[in-house]
Amino acid sequence: MVNKDLKKGEKGAWLSIGTYIFLASIKLLVGYTAGSSALSADGLNNLTDVVASVAVLIGIKIAQKPADENHKYGHSRAETIASLLAGIIIFTVGLQVIISSVQLFFNPILTKPNILAAFIGLFSAVVMFFVYRFNKKLSKQIGSKALYSAAQDNRADALVSLGTVVGITGAYFGIVWLDPVTAAIVGIIICLTAWGILKDTVYELTDGFEANELEKIEETISKTPGVEFVKDIKGRLSGNQPLIDATIFVDPSLTINESHEITEEIEKRLLSLHNIKQAHIHIEPF
Structure with missing residues (x-):
């Protein structure tokens, strides 16, 4: 019997996948034409997020399967596995942001980007914030931990895009140190978000109960x-x-x-x- 609540959760996962593909395409195109490596990197980050969203979608689909001979308790823990994968991916992205910010601090890019790149980054942040709100609300309605992890990933990407905006604006006005400092702060926030997801999923997988x-x-x-x-x-x-x-x-x-x-x-x-x-x-x- 199909879990109707989890079936609704597929909409949130598909929304994330579609949004990431759309924004990644725009960022990579504008980043190349506007000469903004920061926006291009943000676009590549969104392509990575597609993988996390696909993992969440697969987890939600498997969790809907009824109990069978080999899974007498059903397949609900597939959601937990999906959350674990999403948490690992989010943590990896946050770590990459921190490492890149340190490298950028000691080797600043002096090329002046087109200010259009900053507006694209701001547009992306706003879009991802609304996707985050939608998925967070839906995850609480249906009790889906995998979709909640996807929502946290959406919020992390909104923060990354805001950090990109700050960095591009700083480079445009010649404040080169603003980009790496902001990126480092954003990276730490992303890693803390991932840690919260990983802590909850490991707690559940080890049969923890309040x-x-x-x-x-x-x-x-x-x-x-x-x-x-x-x-x-x-x-x-x-x-x-x-x-x-x-x-x-x-x-x-x-x-x-x-x-x-x-x-x-x-x-x-x-x-x-x-x-x-x-x-x-x-x-x-x-």
């Missing part, structure tokens, strides 16, 4: 009629889907049917209160 959220889930289970005591509870994430395993104590005089009804009530409450669709409840006599 202790506060697990306490709330345990409280919901313990307050279910018929539950005497919650002996053990564990949680992990598969993409945007939490998976819960819990062991509960019930009255030993209950029939199998009566005990089963308690577990069904627990599952209903977990779904309505915490949006948990998969829970394994083990029963033991109190």
Whole structure:
């Protein structure tokens, strides 16, 4: 069964891919004709971002596949893998920006670029900011971590374009040090963005789960009629889907049917209160 929410997420990934190809084409063309190496480099950076967006798109598509014989929990973690790849690419781009800024600081380009390059950079920054807002909003609506990573990449590219504008403007007016300093700041921001994505994805891949959220889930289970005591509870994430395993104590005089009804009530409450669709409840006599 196709996840309709994740299907919506494909629109955001396609928007990123189309926008990056469009902006890269303009930047490379104008960068060459206007004599701006900074704008050309920004265009090449956007071509790299196409790869990250394609990885996100593939991750979202795979995550929609239903559970099968080899993936009993479904394919939701494909989104997490896509986020990990996107984070690595974003970090690499940020590192390249920092290295380039250091090289440019000691070997400044004295060629005066056409001011048109600065306007193209500003146009690109505005476009990417709106793409970022769209993907960020959509990612929260559908609970897609991969699309959220793509949105962070969009924001990073908007910042890179702004840094390009500052650098081109500085070169145009003869302030050569402005370009590398701004680029270094932008590079650090991009690396910090990537670190946030990588930290979250590694946390999920190592089956991390927020202790506060697990306490709330345990409280919901313990307050279910018929539950005497919650002996053990564990949680992990598969993409945007939490998976819960819990062991509960019930009255030993209950029939199998009566005990089963308690577990069904627990599952209903977990779904309505915490949006948990998969829970394994083990029963033991109190």
